Amino acid sequence: MIVAQRKRIPELVEILKGNKRILVLGCGTCVAVCLAGGEREVSIISSALRIASNVQELDFEIGELTIERQCDNVFIEEAAETIEKYDVILSLGCGAGVQAVAERYAEKPVYPGLNTAFIGILEERGLWAEKCAACGSCVLHQYGGICPITRCAKHMLNGPCGGSREDRCEVRPDLSCAWQLIYKRLKGIGQLDRLRKIEQPKNWRMNLDGGCRVIVREDHRI
Amino acid sequence: MMRANPFEPKIVAFCCHYCAYAAADLAGSMRLQYPTNIRIIRTPCTGKLEVEYFMRAFEYGADGVLVAGCEEGSCHFIEGNLMAKRRVNYARELLSESGLERKRLRMVNISAAMGTVFAETVKDMIETVRKLGPNPVRSDHVNVKQEIHR
Ligand code: SF4
Numbered sequence: 001m002i003v004a005q006r007k008r009i010p011e012l013v014e015i016l017k018g019n020k021r022i023l024v025l026g027c028g029t030c031v032a033v034c035l036a037g038g039e040r041e042v043s044i045i046s047s048a049l050r051i052a053s054n055v056q057e058l059d060f061e062i063g064e065l066t067i068e069r070q071c072d073n074v075f076i077e078e079a080a081e082t083i084e085k086y087d088v089i090l091s092l093g094c095g096a097g098v099q100a101v102a103e104r105y106a107e108k109p110v111y112p113g114l115n116t117a118f119i120g121i122l123e124e125r126g127l128w129a130e131k132c133a134a135c136g137s138c139v140l141h142q143y144g145g146i147c148p149i150t151r152c153a154k155h156m157l158n159g160p161c162g163g164s165r166e167d168r169c170e171v172r173p174d175l176s177c178a179w180q181l182i183y184k185r186l187k188g189i190g191q192l193d194r195l196r197k198i199e200q201p202k203n204w205r206m207n208l209d210g211g212c213r214v215i216v217r218e219d220h221r222i
Numbered sequence: 223m224m225r226a227n228p229f230e231p232k233i234v235a236f237c238c239h240y241c242a243y244a245a246a247d248l249a250g251s252m253r254l255q256y257p258t259n260i261r262i263i264r265t266p267c268t269g270k271l272e273v274e275y276f277m278r279a280f281e282y283g284a285d286g287v288l289v290a291g292c293e294e295g296s297c298h299f300i301e302g303n304l305m306a307k308r309r310v311n312y313a314r315e316l317l318s319e320s321g322l323e324r325k326r327l328r329m330v331n332i333s334a335a336m337g338t339v340f341a342e343t344v345k346d347m348i349e350t351v352r353k354l355g356p357n358p359v360r361s362d363h364v365n366v367k368q369e370i371h372r
């Protein structure tokens with residue numbers, strides 16, 4: 001899922017200052033699961049903003065709404081009637097959600113309420129970790145399902161770097177060395193042979209290069 | 223007769239059924255005096271309390287919020303009071319970001335046998351909040367609009 005984190009209230013106040021009717025718009029998908037932008041967080045952030053508005057006499061009028069998925073026009077459409085009533089939107093969706101809403105409302109400011117952080121998983125209660133950098137051409141099969149691009153601090157495709165100590169990464173001792181994990185995992189599944197192969201330089205054109213990436217599926221177009 | 227200090231803080235106290243609520247009851251049976259500024263809300267466990275409960279209480283004009291749970295290690299539901307402690311800390315952070323003093327929200331741990339401690343805790347909380355002054359959020363200024371569709 002996409003993992004995000006709330007912005008602090010003073011930053012939100014700075015962004016919203018001077019506006020009156022503000023809709024805090026949550027998203028019920030990824031950011032709800034990572035406890036950053038779902039219905040509950042909409043309620044909490046709205047409360048905090050109302051308190052800030054009273055304390056600083058900002059005269060905010062804040063509405064709360066959470067839709068199923070902000071990065072999907074079908075769901076944005078359902079909220080159209082409500083959105084119309086507000087001057088600005090504070091979106092608690094990920095960066096894609098914010099932009100999807102903004103694209104639909106050419107004359108309405110849509111501001112981000114979260115900092116979108118990464119694609120990751122819930123590792124323990126209250127702890128999320130990045131797992132994929134969306135490189136555009138996945139090589140997980142070579143590394144026993146552990147992504148060296150995301151999880152090795154030096155993004156090494158032919159590791160390890162030689163600096164790891166006691167299975168810790170030399171750059172980030174709080175993390176396991178990704179290459180230690182890859183080795184253990186490949187050994188476990190009987191594929192250590194894979195490490196004999198020198199991985200060729202990766203084609204980074206599939207990554208963020210020359211503008212945003214687009215996928216076209218002719219079989220789904222009309 | 224004119225009071226010396228006209229500000230009487232309004233305190234919402236979320237009290238766990240298994241400890242602090244019983245302690246409040248005990249304080250009553252012991253005929254202990256404590257100020258009437260406090261409004262007790264009984265909860266099945268402080269672990270039931272979510273951050274938004276605290277936020278909403280302040281939004282609606284509470285001058286202080288007291289969360290009273292069991293002593294650490296003796297929660298009836300094992301770790302409800304520890305969860306509450308973390309949520310209270312988080313809410314304190316949010317309140318301070320929003321411009322309210324952290325001290326307005328306090329968590330205490332009280333066993334069912336501590337009637338006297340309960341009365342003292344209430345008095346202390348009221349004095350703390352009295353010093354801070356009224357909550358600047360005027361409940362008549364609050365405009366909660368829960369948009370619902372479908
Ligand atoms: S190799 Fe690329 S697509 Fe695969 S997990 Fe790593 S970053 Fe993601």
Ligand code: SF4
Nearest residue numbers: 152161169170177178
């Ligand atoms: S110690 Fe391991 S994870 Fe850290 S940079 Fe070196 S190979 Fe990568």
